[in-house]
Amino acid sequence: MSRRPAARQDWMKRADKLFSQYIRNRDGRCRNCGTFERLQCAHIISRSYKAIRVDPDNAVALCQACHVRFTHRPLEWRLWVEEEFPGRYEQLRAKALTYERVDWKRVHADLKEMI
Numbered sequence: 001m002s003r004r005p006a007a008r009q010d011w012m013k014r015a016d017k018l019f020s021q022y023i024r025n026r027d028g029r030c031r032n033c034g035t036f037e038r039l040q041c042a043h044i045i046s047r048s049y050k051a052i053r054v055d056p057d058n059a060v061a062l063c064q065a066c067h068v069r070f071t072h073r074p075l076e077w078r079l080w081v082e083e084e085f086p087g088r089y090e091q092l093r094a095k096a097l098t099y100e101r102v103d104w105k106r107v108h109a110d111l112k113e114m115i
Contacts, residue, residue, distance in 0.1 A: 011104035016047075018111035019054045025115065027061035032080065038064040044081050044089065049096035054107055058092050060084075 020041035029036050042062040045052060052058040062070065070077040081089050 008104055011108050012053075012102075015054055015104050015108040015111055018108060018115060019059070022111060022115055023056065023059045024061045026056070029061065030063035030066055031060040031084070032062055032066040032070075035063045040064055040067045042067050042070065044085075045092045045096050050102050051098050051100040052092055052096045053102070054111065055092070055095070057085075057088060 023041040024039045027039070030039065039061045040063070041059050043053075044058050044060070047053045047058075070080065078089060
C-alpha cells in the first residue's frame, strides 16, 4: 500500500506547527505578562492571510490567558501591538494584502532548519 503525497493543506499544517514552536522558542516567555507557562503563538494579523502566515514579524508568544484576552479585545490588541512594535501593524497589513502563492513544503523545510 503506497502512501499518497502530502497535500498543500497537510504541508501548511506541518509548517504551522513548526512556526508555532519557533515563535515560542524565540520569545521564551509571554510578551505581555512575562510568564513562561502555557505559551502560544499569537499572530498580529490573522494567519488567514497566507503571505504573512509564517512571517516571524507577524507573531509573538503569549500565554494562553493573554492570547484569549487579546482575541476577545481586538482594539486593545492593536493598541498593544502599536506600543510594542511601532509601525509594524501597518507594514504587515500592506504585506498581507499582496497575493503570494506559498510553497508550504518549502516553508516547512526552512522552518525545520531554523529550529
